[in-house]
Amino acid sequence: MSEDIYDPQFVKGVFDRCSSQYITFSWICSFGFTERWRRQCVKSMPAPTGPDPEGYDLMAGTGEVWPHLLKRFPDIGAITAVDISSGMHHRAMERLHAHRAHKIAFVEDDVLASDLPKESADFIISTFGLKTFNGKQHAKLAKLTARCLKPGGVFCMIEASDPKGWWLRPLYLFHLKVMLPLIERVLLRGAQDFARIGTYSTNFGDASAFAEMLRAEGLDVEFKRFFFGCATAVAGRKPAAFARP
Incomplete structure (x- = not known):
């Protein structure tokens, strides 16, 4: 039987094993673009309204978006980081964010199985977590986003994407499918988990289908492309007078 790479426990295993070297490997293998795209994700998110806004970082990983989020919105009251991988969160708190721990909680x-309260978030952000879901799971995530946002709440989610139509797309795909596994075999002694992340990325396509799912849930959504479509994002707001579609 073939393995289900979208099974939550499979995903957890991949990222638990990746966690100790994830930050360095992802920065080097993306030529620093992942960090740039995190900044652009935060910049693309509409400003939360109200004092001391609180929200969620979904599929939070190592929390590398938190410095950018707190720099742009220093009045944020709290961030609840939700991730299936304890290894990724431990890495975040040990290396990057111990001095921000008073503003960050971890679930x-x-x-998709979490019991996040209805209308509990002024904002929702996610960077590079969408690829770990298939289409049915994306539909569940769209429903969760609409349910958890307060009326007027804002969101932005970004993911590495397939730049269809870009003349350098074959080189980009060669980098994901050939070079990343090769680098991993040479530098990480045969590990396969980072190569699996490349598989998630190429399977994902782009965020346009997810944008339509969010719109179907009644959210105002803008679809964004970065660097010729090598990353795509969805950003928007839950209408203040929200009615379920």
Whole structure:
């Protein structure tokens, strides 16, 4: 039987094993673009309204978006990081964000199975977590986003994407499908988990289908492309006078 790479426990295993070297490997293998795209994700998110806004970082990983989020919105009251991988969160708090711990709580859970309260978030952000879901799971995530946002709440989610139509797309895909596994075999002694992340990325396509799912849930959504479509994002707001579609 073939393995289900979208099974939550499979995803957890991949990222638990990746966690100790994830930050360095992802930065080097993306030529620093992942960090640039995190900044652009935060910049693309509409400003939360109200004092001391609180929200979620879904599929939070190592929390590398938190410095950008707190720099742009220093009045944020709290961030709840939700991720299935305890290894990724421990890495975040040990290396990057211990001095921000008073503003950050962690929920170790499958996001789609979590019991996040209805209308509890002024904002929702996610960077590079969408690829770990298939289409049915994306539909569940769209429903969760609409349910958890307060009326007037804002969101932005970004993911590495397939730049269809770009003349350098074959080189980009060669980098994901050939070079990343090769680098991993040479530098990480045969590990396969980072190569699996490349598989998730190429399977994902782009965020346009997810944008339509969010619109179907009644959210105002803008679809964004970065660097010829090598990353795509969805950003928007839950209408203040929200009615379920």
